[in-house]
Amino acid sequence: xxxxxxxxxxxxxxxxxxxxxxxxxxxxxxxxxxxxxxxxxxxxxxxxxxxxxxxxxxxxxxxxxxxxxxxxxxxxxxxxxxxxxxxxxxxxxxxxxxxxxxxxxxxxxxxxxxxxxxxxxxxxxxxxxxxxxxxxxxxxxxxxxxxxxxxxxxxxxxxxxxxxxxxxxxxxxxxxxxxxxxxxxxxxxxxxxxxxxxxxxxxxxxxxxxxxxxxxxxxxx
Numbered sequence: 001x002x003x004x005x006x007x008x009x010x011x012x013x014x015x016x017x018x019x020x021x022x023x024x025x026x027x028x029x030x031x032x033x034x035x036x037x038x039x040x041x042x043x044x045x046x047x048x049x050x051x052x053x054x055x056x057x058x059x060x061x062x063x064x065x066x067x068x069x070x071x072x073x074x075x076x077x078x079x080x081x082x083x084x085x086x087x088x089x090x091x092x093x094x095x096x097x098x099x100x101x102x103x104x105x106x107x108x109x110x111x112x113x114x115x116x117x118x119x120x121x122x123x124x125x126x127x128x129x130x131x132x133x134x135x136x137x138x139x140x141x142x143x144x145x146x147x148x149x150x151x152x153x154x155x156x157x158x159x160x161x162x163x164x165x166x167x168x169x170x171x172x173x174x175x176x177x178x179x180x181x182x183x184x185x186x187x188x189x190x191x192x193x194x195x196x197x198x199x200x201x202x203x204x205x206x207x208x209x210x211x212x213x214x215x216x217x218x219x220x221x
Contacts, residue, residue: 027087108147114181130169
């Protein structure tokens with residue numbers, strides 16, 4: 001994705017307020033050189049932030065007639081208004097190594113045996129995952145194929161097939177669940193109902209057995 005930024009010279013709270021009043025967003029681009037203060041068109045940035053790729057892929061920023069490769073690093077929004085307050089970008093080159101959370105895309109859920117035959121619920125425990133790689137190898141997303149999932153199956157982070165040079169950031173965790181095929185709730189409710197019915201059916205029998213000795217004693221009188 002490509003966007004246009006403009007260099008700004010004035011800093012401070014007052015300068016930033018004037019920018020926002022003029023429908024501009026103050027920002028900064030850092031890394032691989034001297035940090036540069038920038039400004040962007042608010043509406044263009046606001047709608048760009050709604051796109052998944054703007055958050056997870058390398059971007060082309062045109063600044064001063066030159067194009068730089070950057071990555072969105074952070075942004076802040078107004079507490080209750082749909083206004084972008086500030087944005088940070090990082091310059092990227094072929095040597096830049098980074099850690100980044102990338103979105104997970106799940107495909108073929110509807111044709112899996114778990115869903116098509118067993119009517120399971122596909123429980124997606126994660127929607128994104130953190131990876132470490134060279135910036136030039138950063139994927140926009142990671143695709144997880146659910147076509148072979150069966151009832152009771154679970155896919156863990158260790159099961160992901162990542163491109164060479166990309167590794168998961170586990171933060172000490174060894175068994176990270178990403179998605180599982182859970183038996184439908186209706187089935188669980190039926191089992192519970194059957195158990196309840198069995199208990200209810202057994203209750204009169206137990207009650208009758210408890211009363212038998214009392215009747216016997218009454219007859220003897």
